[in-house]
Amino acid sequence: MMQKKNRAFLKWAGGKYSLVEHIQARLPQANKLIEPFVGAGSVFLNTQYKRYLLNDINPDLINLYNFLKAQPDALINDARAFFCAERNQEAMYYALREEFNQTKDEYYRAILFLYLNRHGYNGLCRYSLQGRFNVPFGRYKKPYFPENEMFIFSEKSQKATFTCLPFEQVFTRARRGNVIYCDPPYAPISKTAAFTSYASKSFGQDSQERLAELAAITSKKRGIPVLISNHDLPLTRTLYKGADFSMLSVKRSISQNGAKRQPASEILAYFPPAKVLPKKRKRTRNTLQFTSVVPSSNQQP
Template sequence: MKKNKNRAFLKWAGGKYGLIEEICQRLPEGNKLIEPFVGAGSVFLNTEYPQYVLNDINPDLINLYSIVKTQADYFIQESEKLFSPSNNQEKRFYELRKEFNQSDDLFFKSILFLYLNRHGYNGLCRYNLSGGFNVPFGRYKAPYFPKKELLYFAEKSQKATFTCEPFQHSFARARAGNVIYSDPPYAPISLTANFTQYSKNGFSLDEQLMLAKLANHNATKKSVSVLISNHDTPFTRDIYSQADITSLMVKRTISQKGDKRVKVGELLALYT
């Protein structure tokens, strides 16, 4: 990993920027890194693999990344226009959010996705049951336009293939010598903390179990090392019992009230 950390151009609840050092210390070398849940891409941006396969089940996210990869200059030119005081108003935010949800124009949706991400509340990416983006207005004084971060992502993404498919398909792509870093929607600490609506479909406990089984299968049968991040709970300890587990304490920043942003236990489970 480089000494200077590279930030993602998206704000992202559960992003891994703060854990980069710990993750990179445990990621094995390989000829390709596969990320079934790429999110904001902090691990991709701070590692040096020859190739990447970056997947997410969210088509809006993958559409955005594909456009930044192939049309970076035009994307930056057009998306920066939305970062103005007149667009940083509650009424305007909800107008543009409605346009995003109704549009079929992939380029237009990509620039609106960045706008909504930077102007919406707390870096959340959330959809209702109908698939409509429904994050509320963030009320930030002057949302930051991440030009430098976009340019770096565009350059680095020339090594990447973007896919939008179930995580099981990403695991099926892996071949000997590849490495998988898996950052799924986290298992709930408690039943009332089950925040998994990154896409319009949630992530069930059965899918958590399937992920653990696929990680073990890839490591033991295909010579593919797998590193998984998750909450440190009795449930995750049980399903990752065949992995080498490292415990971490991480400061959570998704709570609305600052005094409730307490440290929680996370783990890294390495299958080799």
């Protein structure tokens, strides 16, 4: 039975809180869970592995996680001051958003990233091509300060290493006995539905293809299981050919038009680990005959 579910402290498009039971059921036992696209971390928070390698291409996200892991009391205390009526005003929001885009102070940037996530429109995380955070003001009556969720994340993160690398490099860090769970930016249902701006670099079809290829190679040639979430589309079924499929239906929680939040079909593609036999040392027949007849030089007569 699953323990009480833990919510992520960030709002996140495509967050997996509502699907963690299904994902957990498909994840095999392992000594480490590797997530190349950790996002808000719902799978991390609701699984019980000994160790975690959690990666995301968004440096602001990983920066916040590292500070929360290292100094939770200070970060939470300092961030709390930004959740007040004075800072929940449009002019103040845009002034702080500009400070975020200008500052090089990583600690201050971590606090502002949390502030923008909770005060910005629909909890979106979006950047311009120049790398500037550009989500508009959210107009919430009283944004929630996720203090308890942050402490839970910080405590669990003592088992985790956070990295900010391309997903291809994260796969190279996997070893036998690990399992990889991938929650990439989803393949678009339609040409107008593409949303790949979690970081300033997009995740297009070529990236989808590389991920699928890496998953197949990692499971077949390295014996490391890989599980991938995505939309259930002809494209993804083709890309993940040879995987074991599980179908899900999920109601979208982040959409520009609330009336259009329709259930969408999702797929879990599981690439089981092939048995990789250890390389055996070759021994010739003559060698076997030699070692069975002649005693070792350090044997006693």
